[in-house]
Amino acid sequence: MSTTPDQRLARTFVTLADTLVADFDVLDFLALLAERTVEHLSVDAAGVILSDQRGGWRPAAGSSERADLVELFAAQAREGPCLDCVASGKPVTCADLRADTAQARWPGFSPAALGSGFRAASAVPMRLREQTIGALTLLNQEPIELDADTVAVGQALADVATIGILHQRAAARGELLAEQLEATLQQRTVIEQAKGVLAEALSLDMHDAFSRLREYAHDRKRRLSDVAHELADGTLDPADITVEHH
Structure with a gap:
């Protein structure tokens, strides 16, 4: 054909x-x-x-x-x-x-x-x-x-x-790739922690918490993992994400 x-x-x-x-x-x-x-x-x-x-x-x-x-x-x-x-x-x-x-x-x-x-x-x-x-x-x-x-x-x-x-x-570069994968998995763990913080503070389910987290990061052109770190360690107040959400 x-x-x-x-x-x-x-x-x-x-x-x-x-x-x-x-x-x-x-x-x-x-x-x-x-x-x-x-x-x-x-x-x-x-x-x-x-x-x-x-x-x-x-x-x-x-x-x-x-x-x-x-x-x-x-x-x-x-x-x-x-x-x-x-x-x-x-x-x-x-x-x-x-x-x-x-x-x-x-x-x-x-x-x-x-x-x-x-x-x-x-x-x-x-x-x-x-x-x-x-x-x-x-x-x-x-x-x-x-x-x-x-x-x-x-x-x-x-x-x-x-x-x-x-x-x-x-x-x-197997070792480098392994390091990159390990770092990715570590970032995912932090995001899970941030989702928990946001869900508990704002009475959200995990999906909505993640959506809020992503929207906040995208609006500010920031890395999702960086925002998650700030939420997880208390640097960022969950209430600030509520105020900025639209």
Whole structure:
């Protein structure tokens, strides 16, 4: 049975999100990302650079292992839209690398890309909240200005890949993950104590007490666990939550 482009894109997101396997291979994962990016975005080539965790950036994968393309992806770790992208944390696009502005901005990358047959280059960050771990480069043989929808899909692919990589890194650090889980369970214990304090003080059932607690924290853009700690240790008066509830 044939599938539509939207269905194939949805399957790609599922595949990229499925990192809960024992033999998860990051490099194979990134190669898949580059290949699927070319398929879904109708670009001619795609590549990934990642942080080496020492302040530098290194090529990690490409949609092709063609020698000149591998060299170009290595060059983009030193200069180009990809490096600008990780610096700003925002998408960077260039519709024509022959333009004077592009030549002046990337005097090394632009000639290298043109020499490999690419006229346009863009990049989207691989970023989760404040952590940028790399970027996804999109290359076209014709001078093309990527539209907002194409950039958005590229960013979505990069986002889900970022989550997968960070999940794999966390899983690999078993001790750290165990500490995070232990801390989470400890916070849950404090929340249970806070619910009890609030329920008794305001004659609420536990569900309503928890709802009040969450609403109070959300209204003030505070962490639920911090408010719970204050209730549990008596720093916060339950009556204050009643006054602020709406």
